[in-house]
Amino acid sequence: MSARLASTWSIRWRVMAWLFVAMALVFSANLLSSYYSNIEAADTAYDRLLLASASAIAERTVVRGDGLHVDIPYVALDMLASTAQDRVFYAVSGPDGKVVTGYDDLPLPEPSDGAAPQGPVFYNSVFKQASVRIVALRSFVSGRSLSGYVTIQVAQTRGERDGLTYSLLRQSALWMLIIAITGAIAAWFGVSIGLRPLVRLREALGRRSPDDVRPVLHDVPNEFKPLVGAINGMLYRLDGGLSSMRNFISDASHQLKTPLASLQAQSEMALRETDPDDVRKALIKVNSSAKRTSRLAQQLLSHARATGVSEAFAELNLVQLVRETIEILLPRSIAKNIDLGYEGDERASMFGDRALIGELILNLADNAIKYSPAGSIITVGVRVEEGTTRLIIEDDGPGIREQDRHSVFDRFVRLQNVPAEGCGLGLAIVREIANRHGATVTLDDAQEGGLRVEVVFPTHENQGPTHENQGA
Amino acid sequence: MTIARLFPYVFVAGAFLMSWSPAAKAELTRFQALGPPAETLVIYSSTDLDRIGPLVSAFQEKFPGIAIDYHELNTLDILQRVVGEIDAGTATADLTLSSAMDLQIKLVNDGYGQPYFSGETEALPDWANWRNEAFGFTYEPAVIIYNRALAPELERVVSRFELAKMLSERSLGMRNRVATYDPEYSGLGYLFATQDAARSEDFWYLARSLGDSGVQLMRTSSSMIDKVASGDALIAYNVLGSYALARARENPDLGITIPHDYCLVMSRIAVIAKAARNPKAAGQFIDFLLSQEGQELIAGPAFLYAIRTDISGEATAKNLQDTANGPLIPIRFGPGLLVYLDRMKRADFLSRWQRAMEGK
Numbered sequence: 065m066s067a068r069l070a071s072t073w074s075i076r077w078r079v080m081a082w083l084f085v086a087m088a089l090v091f092s093a094n095l096l097s098s099y100y101s102n103i104e105a106a107d108t109a110y111d112r113l114l115l116a117s118a119s120a121i122a123e124r125t126v127v128r129g130d131g132l133h134v135d136i137p138y139v140a141l142d143m144l145a146s147t148a149q150d151r152v153f154y155a156v157s158g159p160d161g162k163v164v165t166g167y168d169d170l171p172l173p174e175p176s177d178g179a180a181p182q183g184p185v186f187y188n189s190v191f192k193q194a195s196v197r198i199v200a201l202r203s204f205v206s207g208r209s210l211s212g213y214v215t216i217q218v219a220q221t222r223g224e225r226d227g228l229t230y231s232l233l234r235q236s237a238l239w240m241l242i243i244a245i246t247g248a249i250a251a252w253f254g255v256s257i258g259l260r261p262l263v264r265l266r267e268a269l270g271r272r273s274p275d276d277v278r279p280v281l282h283d284v285p286n287e288f289k290p291l292v293g294a295i296n297g298m299l300y301r302l303d304g305g306l307s308s309m310r311n312f313i314s315d316a317s318h319q320l321k322t323p324l325a326s327l328q329a330q331s332e333m334a335l336r337e338t339d340p341d342d343v344r345k346a347l348i349k350v351n352s353s354a355k356r357t358s359r360l361a362q363q364l365l366s367h368a369r370a371t372g373v374s375e376a377f378a379e380l381n382l383v384q385l386v387r388e389t390i391e392i393l394l395p396r397s398i399a400k401n402i403d404l405g406y407e408g409d410e411r412a413s414m415f416g417d418r419a420l421i422g423e424l425i426l427n428l429a430d431n432a433i434k435y436s437p438a439g440s441i442i443t444v445g446v447r448v449e450e451g452t453t454r455l456i457i458e459d460d461g462p463g464i465r466e467q468d469r470h471s472v473f474d475r476f477v478r479l480q481n482v483p484a485e486g487c488g489l490g491l492a493i494v495r496e497i498a499n500r501h502g503a504t505v506t507l508d509d510a511q512e513g514g515l516r517v518e519v520v521f522p523t524h525e526n527q528g529p530t531h532e533n534q535g536a
Numbered sequence: 537m538t539i540a541r542l543f544p545y546v547f548v549a550g551a552f553l554m555s556w557s558p559a560a561k562a563e564l565t566r567f568q569a570l571g572p573p574a575e576t577l578v579i580y581s582s583t584d585l586d587r588i589g590p591l592v593s594a595f596q597e598k599f600p601g602i603a604i605d606y607h608e609l610n611t612l613d614i615l616q617r618v619v620g621e622i623d624a625g626t627a628t629a630d631l632t633l634s635s636a637m638d639l640q641i642k643l644v645n646d647g648y649g650q651p652y653f654s655g656e657t658e659a660l661p662d663w664a665n666w667r668n669e670a671f672g673f674t675y676e677p678a679v680i681i682y683n684r685a686l687a688p689e690l691e692r693v694v695s696r697f698e699l700a701k702m703l704s705e706r707s708l709g710m711r712n713r714v715a716t717y718d719p720e721y722s723g724l725g726y727l728f729a730t731q732d733a734a735r736s737e738d739f740w741y742l743a744r745s746l747g748d749s750g751v752q753l754m755r756t757s758s759s760m761i762d763k764v765a766s767g768d769a770l771i772a773y774n775v776l777g778s779y780a781l782a783r784a785r786e787n788p789d790l791g792i793t794i795p796h797d798y799c800l801v802m803s804r805i806a807v808i809a810k811a812a813r814n815p816k817a818a819g820q821f822i823d824f825l826l827s828q829e830g831q832e833l834i835a836g837p838a839f840l841y842a843i844r845t846d847i848s849g850e851a852t853a854k855n856l857q858d859t860a861n862g863p864l865i866p867i868r869f870g871p872g873l874l875v876y877l878d879r880m881k882r883a884d885f886l887s888r889w890q891r892a893m894e895g896k
Contacts, residue, residue, distance in 0.1 A: 133880065135884055136881050142871065151667070165880040
């Protein structure tokens, strides 16, 4: 359901969604990094003040008489009276670590490796349930009674630092928001502008007359070129289909005109005969002509079907189909004293249109019977091999000369030196059907000197109709 | 643990506090609620009840459901009790009102206050609101008082320098007849003296002159006023103007001079305790203190000087600002006030003071 929904989303929303995802990622990364750099900036700015305060105390820390003496300058704490009104803590401890004055339990810095640091140490900690920034400054004092380093600590709650951090963060967030809105607006209208060539294409196609199948020559952006290519390909095939339909109609009317005219003439002659024997002879001619005409009409229709639209591809057993076809033709071969037989594998599964393949076998076998002299042997066979299924029809008839083997596949071509019984459509139909199944038809000399026709079907999995004949 | 944490505070303000209020007052006055739902607001305050009483009554008229337990404590007791009680997790005040600005600031700085926002607190001037936890509600000047009947010429002593000069010129006539706060035993006296010292090195000249004249060191403003009224002293320095004004209205012999060089102004500070059980009522009380009605009562019967400048009357910030001949210096809320609470700083200051008292 959701996949279906997603696949029908408009391009605009797709672009917006991707934009949103990308921006969300970039923005969160940016906010995170600016958060840390802002904290650093705020600390750098306010640490100086903290250090100034500690230095002011250090300056007034001296050894006097029997011990340390600290005179906290008023300004030392007053200078920390920030706008955020941060709380302030301090402590001064002697060389022995004991707090001389100030807050007793102000946290000390994490002990660093090696020697105690000479410069000030800034660190974050928690004191009196507030997060604080602390500076610890070591300062050397010396006098009669003692001599050594005192530590001055000054701490401040983070109110003003956090205030600065968040105000900087708000600023960058504001800018990112502006960028996001600008980007969204640009994407929203950019999609319309970007799709404008497609709209022009749609209008151009909409203006065409129904039979205008010229290729589309509009300039389109690169992204649409494959689409236009596919449309042109389809138009080309549609054009082919339309012209073959027209060809069929003109061929059919042309081809049927002559036999129908002779049928008419023969029947008129028969009407003029008075002698019953002559009438009967004439009627036999009429009958024979009608049969030929009927066969011609049937073959024309078969050819049209082979080039036509409808398909019923399914799995079928080629051997069984061959056997059924041989059975249909058996009476005719017996009548002509021809030995029509099967020789090959017992089973051959393939994908195809049952009726069309039947027609193909019928045409090839029928041709063999038709053009072979009485007493011939015709062998039909099926061989299943790696990746292919071969249908082979061999006869010991006269064969076809090599230079003619190409042209016999054209419609209404009959060879000069053979008795004219067929109508010239048989092999054309075979080729059409073979094409639709991705098969190849080859004509060759048989071992016994006759013709060997071989149809090679590819047998990949789920083999469907081939591209050339699709959608024609 | 509790004792250990309490220790620094005892120590910090220690010396003064131990003897400063020898008879540590701990008077509890309970104002029953005038009606339901009878919740209780606990106040620790350093302000005399006879001054703030009218405010409490007026507050209860507005909020009849609130009973008030008014503990009158000295300023250090307020700090120590709130810190001790919060650290121990026992019941403590909802609201503290104290004239010891430094101690109130320390209470907030050490995290024992809680923030409160309202239209009234927003309207306070910035200097009188620290962290939205410490709110000033009065504007009381530190003044010079003198006995008009006995020494009318002291009217001309209008600055610290002139006071010092007069003392050294008339040292015989003024001997033992001048008074000031004892900074060692009075928190407010210490605050005034240290603020003076922070402003001008001349303060020590004045201190030496006072010492030379055998100054009487007093622990309260009231006792200084008593001395001057009775003629035991002719002049007193750094007297709380609110007390002086109240007495001068009854005693025309009391002259009040607002120093022309500068006049320190202190504010009583209200802080809602972090562990307050009834912070809502505490907030309502603060709003009442800062409201027009509350400020009028502060100016009126209390004579504590209203901090709001839209209140007119004698004891108001506005009147003070209009009539003062020199700069008014409100003591700034903030960490600067912690400096003189430092134990070494305090010891230093007091030893210097002692030397000055000896004329050195």
